[in-house]
Amino acid sequence: MEKTIVIYDSRPSLKDPLFIECLPGIGNVGKTAGDFIADSLNAERFATIYSEHFPPQVLLDDDNIVELANNQLWYVKDVGGRDIIFLRGDCQGSTQEGQFELCVEILNIVMGYGISGIITLGGYGTGQMVDVPRIFGAVTDLKIKKEYKGYGVEFPPGDPAAGIIGASGVFVGLGKVHGIPSICIMGETSGYFVDHKSAMAMVGVLMKKLDVELDLTDLQDKSEKIDELTAKVKEIDGRNQDLGYIG
Amino acid sequence: MEKTIVIYDSRPSLKDPLFIECLPGIGNVGKTAGDFIADSLNAERFATIYSEHFPPQVLLDDDNIVELANNQLWYVKDVGGRDIIFLRGDCQGSTQEGQFELCVEILNIVMGYGISGIITLGGYGTGQMVDVPRIFGAVTDLKIKKEYKGYGVEFPPGDPAAGIIGASGVFVGLGKVHGIPSICIMGETSGYFVDHKSAMAMVGVLMKKLDVELDLTDLQDKSEKIDELTAKVKEIDGRNQDLGYIG
Amino acid sequence: MEKTIVIYDSRPSLKDPLFIECLPGIGNVGKTAGDFIADSLNAERFATIYSEHFPPQVLLDDDNIVELANNQLWYVKDVGGRDIIFLRGDCQGSTQEGQFELCVEILNIVMGYGISGIITLGGYGTGQMVDVPRIFGAVTDLKIKKEYKGYGVEFPPGDPAAGIIGASGVFVGLGKVHGIPSICIMGETSGYFVDHKSAMAMVGVLMKKLDVELDLTDLQDKSEKIDELTAKVKEIDGRNQDLGYIG
Amino acid sequence: MEKTIVIYDSRPSLKDPLFIECLPGIGNVGKTAGDFIADSLNAERFATIYSEHFPPQVLLDDDNIVELANNQLWYVKDVGGRDIIFLRGDCQGSTQEGQFELCVEILNIVMGYGISGIITLGGYGTGQMVDVPRIFGAVTDLKIKKEYKGYGVEFPPGDPAAGIIGASGVFVGLGKVHGIPSICIMGETSGYFVDHKSAMAMVGVLMKKLDVELDLTDLQDKSEKIDELTAKVKEIDGRNQDLGYIG
Numbered sequence: 005m006e007k008t009i010v011i012y013d014s015r016p017s018l019k020d021p022l023f024i025e026c027l028p029g030i031g032n033v034g035k036t037a038g039d040f041i042a043d044s045l046n047a048e049r050f051a052t053i054y055s056e057h058f059p060p061q062v063l064l065d066d067d068n069i070v071e072l073a074n075n076q077l078w079y080v081k082d083v084g085g086r087d088i089i090f091l092r093g094d095c096q097g098s099t100q101e102g103q104f105e106l107c108v109e110i111l112n113i114v115m116g117y118g119i120s121g122i123i124t125l126g127g128y129g130t131g132q133m134v135d136v137p138r139i140f141g142a143v144t145d146l147k148i149k150k151e152y153k154g155y156g157v158e159f160p161p162g163d164p165a166a167g168i169i170g171a172s173g174v175f176v177g178l179g180k181v182h183g184i185p186s187i188c189i190m191g192e193t194s195g196y197f198v199d200h201k202s203a204m205a206m207v208g209v210l211m212k213k214l215d216v217e218l219d220l221t222d223l224q225d226k227s228e229k230i231d232e233l234t235a236k237v238k239e240i241d242g243r244n245q246d247l248g249y250i251g
Numbered sequence: 252m253e254k255t256i257v258i259y260d261s262r263p264s265l266k267d268p269l270f271i272e273c274l275p276g277i278g279n280v281g282k283t284a285g286d287f288i289a290d291s292l293n294a295e296r297f298a299t300i301y302s303e304h305f306p307p308q309v310l311l312d313d314d315n316i317v318e319l320a321n322n323q324l325w326y327v328k329d330v331g332g333r334d335i336i337f338l339r340g341d342c343q344g345s346t347q348e349g350q351f352e353l354c355v356e357i358l359n360i361v362m363g364y365g366i367s368g369i370i371t372l373g374g375y376g377t378g379q380m381v382d383v384p385r386i387f388g389a390v391t392d393l394k395i396k397k398e399y400k401g402y403g404v405e406f407p408p409g410d411p412a413a414g415i416i417g418a419s420g421v422f423v424g425l426g427k428v429h430g431i432p433s434i435c436i437m438g439e440t441s442g443y444f445v446d447h448k449s450a451m452a453m454v455g456v457l458m459k460k461l462d463v464e465l466d467l468t469d470l471q472d473k474s475e476k477i478d479e480l481t482a483k484v485k486e487i488d489g490r491n492q493d494l495g496y497i498g
Numbered sequence: 499m500e501k502t503i504v505i506y507d508s509r510p511s512l513k514d515p516l517f518i519e520c521l522p523g524i525g526n527v528g529k530t531a532g533d534f535i536a537d538s539l540n541a542e543r544f545a546t547i548y549s550e551h552f553p554p555q556v557l558l559d560d561d562n563i564v565e566l567a568n569n570q571l572w573y574v575k576d577v578g579g580r581d582i583i584f585l586r587g588d589c590q591g592s593t594q595e596g597q598f599e600l601c602v603e604i605l606n607i608v609m610g611y612g613i614s615g616i617i618t619l620g621g622y623g624t625g626q627m628v629d630v631p632r633i634f635g636a637v638t639d640l641k642i643k644k645e646y647k648g649y650g651v652e653f654p655p656g657d658p659a660a661g662i663i664g665a666s667g668v669f670v671g672l673g674k675v676h677g678i679p680s681i682c683i684m685g686e687t688s689g690y691f692v693d694h695k696s697a698m699a700m701v702g703v704l705m706k707k708l709d710v711e712l713d714l715t716d717l718q719d720k721s722e723k724i725d726e727l728t729a730k731v732k733e734i735d736g737r738n739q740d741l742g743y744i745g
Numbered sequence: 746m747e748k749t750i751v752i753y754d755s756r757p758s759l760k761d762p763l764f765i766e767c768l769p770g771i772g773n774v775g776k777t778a779g780d781f782i783a784d785s786l787n788a789e790r791f792a793t794i795y796s797e798h799f800p801p802q803v804l805l806d807d808d809n810i811v812e813l814a815n816n817q818l819w820y821v822k823d824v825g826g827r828d829i830i831f832l833r834g835d836c837q838g839s840t841q842e843g844q845f846e847l848c849v850e851i852l853n854i855v856m857g858y859g860i861s862g863i864i865t866l867g868g869y870g871t872g873q874m875v876d877v878p879r880i881f882g883a884v885t886d887l888k889i890k891k892e893y894k895g896y897g898v899e900f901p902p903g904d905p906a907a908g909i910i911g912a913s914g915v916f917v918g919l920g921k922v923h924g925i926p927s928i929c930i931m932g933e934t935s936g937y938f939v940d941h942k943s944a945m946a947m948v949g950v951l952m953k954k955l956d957v958e959l960d961l962t963d964l965q966d967k968s969e970k971i972d973e974l975t976a977k978v979k980e981i982d983g984r985n986q987d988l989g990y991i992g
Contacts, residue, residue, distance in 0.1 A: 011428060060354070071427070098348075102348070108750075165805075169800070173811070181750065309662050315637060552845075560902045560903045564921060565921070
């Protein structure tokens with residue numbers, strides 16, 4: 005039987021698009037940054053992916069209209085001369101096998117659009133409040149590493165030592181298997197809340213890569229609230245900034 | 252290999268049937284209401300579905316005749332001019348993937364009968380004794396929402412916030428995917444026992460939708476026992492009505 | 499890929515064979531009784547079944563020769579004019595789905611031999627020392643129930659109330675689905691050890707069904723050790739015979 | 746969909762190669778010994794296997810170049826007149842079913858190269874510091890047992906009583922199913938750390954089998970550190986050498 009159902013809104017004609025994955029993860033840094041860019045660029049959804057590997061669940065909007073758990077593909081054309089496909093959604097696969105299968109199936113779809121590169125967006129959890137979040141990278145080859153160093157991405161040797169788990173890892177790994185230049189960009193984050201500040205730093209890197217200017221006002225406002233939270237936490241306990249998971 | 256075995260008793264000829272799911276769930280509100288309506292309308296079983304996704308188990312009747320865990324499809328013709336298919340059974344899929352697969356397979360079967368709408372029956376667990384159970388809804392579109400408001404179904408915005416899990420959620424979600432007007436009807440219930448009172452309220456909504464009158468005497472008797480139980484619980488502790496799971 | 503590997507020693511020509519399942523289960527009553535009968539009748543193995551659903555494990559014999567976890571089919575011809583296929587082994591499927599799939603696949607194989615009936619052998623766990631183990635039954639139809647009542651099998655209405663889980667349940671359930679007269683025979687047992695006494699009672703029933711006399715000396719000896727154990731337990735604590743799991 | 750992806754570096758022409766499995770396991774004895782031999786013999790990788798059954802994860806090297814979790818096949822020609830295929834990697838399948846499926850798929854690949862024998866390398870965990878690690882064996886037939894006795898492998902009857910779990914067990918079990926002479930060689934180890942000493946003893950056996958001399962200096966150095974560790978542990982507590990898991 006058909007385990008994955010893909011419903012197309014349209015079949016856009018795209019030229020060597022860049023594929024950017026921004027699913028939920030640590031501190032939701034990747035999702036926040038990716039959704040912000042997709043929305044700022046007025047990306048359009050062209051496919052919705054339903055799968056047995058997502059939770060058997062619907063979510064409701066404010067009109068009580070249901071939506072079965074899914075991932076979506078969105079596109080935008082001609083960003084600094086380049087087309088982009090975004091992978092967005094509220095969930096990743098529920099099992100290890102399911103995560104792998106979904107990545108293979110989704111990569112098959114976007115490879116059908118001739119993607120020229122993969123960027124996965126994730127978080128690098130520190131368990132500590134972070135003043136100035138750095139952006140780390142893991143790549144498929146030295147050329148792409150050099151390029152992103154130029155955008156301010158840092159590459160502490162062999163870090164993260166535990167590797168990268170989930171869609172952000174698998175897509176880059178499969179990118180290497182298929183010879184597609186790929187990078188996983190990770191925003192440093194405590195991991196304790198949705199980290200708009202780290203996401204803003206990540207958007208900064210991506211604006212350089214994509215050669216666009218975006219209005220960061222909204223992200224800036226939310227980011228400042230993170231600063232306030234960090235300050236409060238430090239006030240309460242300057243030595244022990246380990247909060248436990250608060251959201 | 253064949254993971255799902257469907258055995259047909261008959262292949263009824265049905266016209267644009269409504270598909271009503273009434274499998275076990277919170278407080279068994281949906282199962283109780285659905286089974287009551289199916290039995291009252293003298294529905295006939297036409298297919299039994301066995302699957303690796305159900306528990307590897309037989310149940311026994313009073314003659315010690317076994318029955319492998321299954322779901323069944325029942326039909327009734329010309330209820331207020333409309334044909335109906337009921338999905339009934341004693342279990343849902345054992346795993347998340349299994350629940351999704353079963354819903355897809357069963358929906359494929361009933362779509363073969365040209366279903367014109369989906370109603371899934373579930374419970375809305377409050378963890379508190381409920382005096383007058385309300386009936387809540389989640390829908391695929393605003394038109395069906397408006398219709399069911401007319402039958403007394405309530406739609407508190409975005410509620411339940413955690414969405415709807417299991418067959419009641421997935422069928423409505425898949426209904427939206429396939430463009431079939433669908434609603435999940437949830438009867439408010441403590442969730443602590445089989446809630447005939449909430450089921451009776453749900454039957455009230457469905458009698459309006461189906462434009463039939465059913466003899467509610469039996470459901471009324473059982474419902475009054477729920478009232479007695481609620482009164483006793485209140486007597487014991489007027490402030491804390493949280494019982495813990497007792498059945 | 500091929501998930502199940504079946505290796506044939508021979509392809510015996512059998513006439514309407516009876517299929518007897520004797521895999522491990524509660525108190526290993528069914529395995530002990532079935533293996534005893536198969537060995538007493540000089541049954542021959544004709545197929546070995548390997549599967550991803552068995553543990554990924556080899557066992558060693560005293561020569562350190564390995565054997566991958568498996569189930570086997572054995573046959574014997576002309577037992578009171580009837581051929582028999584036995585399902586034997588040291589394991590059942592590791593997961594719920596695996597148990598179901600294996601039963602479906604194995605049933606497909608033995609249905610290819612035109613089986614005329616199914617007997618599954620199991621245990622009925624009481625958690626209490628049992629003086630005179632009774633033999634209970636669960637059936638696909640009233641005719642087979644009447645036959646086995648004549649062999650001394652008891653049918654307390656609707657018992658076991660929790661149904662029958664695993665191969666002993668699923669084969670009988672699938673037997674009903676396919677219209678094959680089937681019975682699950684359960685030997686009453688504490689469930690705390692391999693229960694040769696309950697197995698001997700079960701062999702008594704099966705000797706009547708198969709119309710054969712077998713030499714029970716060995717089973718009798720082991721059964722008497724169960725009696726000694728029961729006596730000791732009673733001596734230690736006449737009131738509380740609940741031992742906890744000791745084997 | 747394609748659950749297993751095999752990427753070939755080359756398609757070597759091999760004559761009746763021996764297949765040696767050296768994946769991670771107890772004390773990493775097998776991995777350490779196998780990797781040492783493959784590297785000493787300048788084996789070349791010819792295939793990389795990616796699968797949904799491995800963790801959905803990439804690891805990073807010191808250049809932050811990613812590598813998706815995988816197993817690899819390496820070959821070397823003409824070792825004492827014999828060709829060899831090594832199975833190497835950093836992980837085994839995540840689930841029981843996955844382990845079995847991977848072994849079947851990988852065996853299918855190497856059987857395509859006409860393998861003439863299988864050697865799986867594992868650890869035999871004692872939970873105690875081991876002064877002079879012995880090498881134990883489990884085999885598919887008495888002939889191979891006799892051969893390896895000549896290399897110093899010991900065969901205490903029926904030991905390990907719990908059998909052998911994972912790739913080291915399944916490959917030998919499948920070897921027997923397919924009539925390929927196979928042995929699992931297990932190095933005695935506490936199991937508490939990567940045991941180079943046990944691995945060196947195992948390499949000693951394999952040098953005899955393969956009729957090669959390898960430079961053991963590096964392994965000897967690491968092995969001596971194990972001796973120092975053992976001595977220290979004994980000093981601290983001569984009676985209780987049970988360390989708990991420290992690495």
